[in-house]
């Protein structure tokens with residue numbers, strides 16, 4: 001990513017209120033509105049999840065200049081996500097909910113340049129996660145131990161045909177498209 005994009009990313013992160021997890025909890029609330037089916041994938045305490053998610057995002061944004069370490073971490077994160085039962089198509093609503101969280105929390109302070117940098121960042125991060133994800137799905141057919149917690153995913157993985165990497169589905173522009181509800185009836189509160 002360009003240094004100006006990195007600067008916009010860091011500035012937008014710095015503007016988020018530091019106390020509590022309110023913005024990230026809002027992010028999850030929005031995600032479950034956009035994609036209610038992903039709610040069941042989250043088995044653990046959501047406050048802990050929100051904390052881990054925001055810490056990881058902050059770590060990633062702090063390490064954008066260390067591309068090799070960063071890509072390795074993101075691929076490992078993606079591989080873990082395939083084990084959680086996440087489907088590649090579910091990356092898009094997560095990207096939308098993330099932008100929505102910034103729009104809602106920062107209002108006009110979330111500038112178009114910041115939004116563009118966020119979209120570029122999410123496209124990059126999810127592409128790397130998909131790389132780890134696809135590698136793990138391929139391995140899952142042979143190597144995964146039998147685990148009742150993930151058996152539903154194993155059945156699915158058995159039929160999974162890893163496809164060549166596709167371009168990221170998160171729309172970069174127009175930003176207004178991200179504000180559209182994913183399906184009729186899922187309107188902003």
Ligand code: HEM
Pocket residue numbers: 038041042043044045049052053056057077080081084086087090091092094125126
């Ligand atoms: C930039 C993108 C993302 C980041 C930084 C991220 C970060 C995280 C982190 C830090 C965890 C905690 C466990 C771990 O470290 O492995 C986690 C768990 C999880 N994430 Fe993500 N995630 C991202 C994208 C997604 C997407 C697209 C989905 C799709 C719905 C998703 C669903 C989940 C689920 C289901 C769990 C496990 C929760 C549980 O076990 O209760 N994540 N994520």
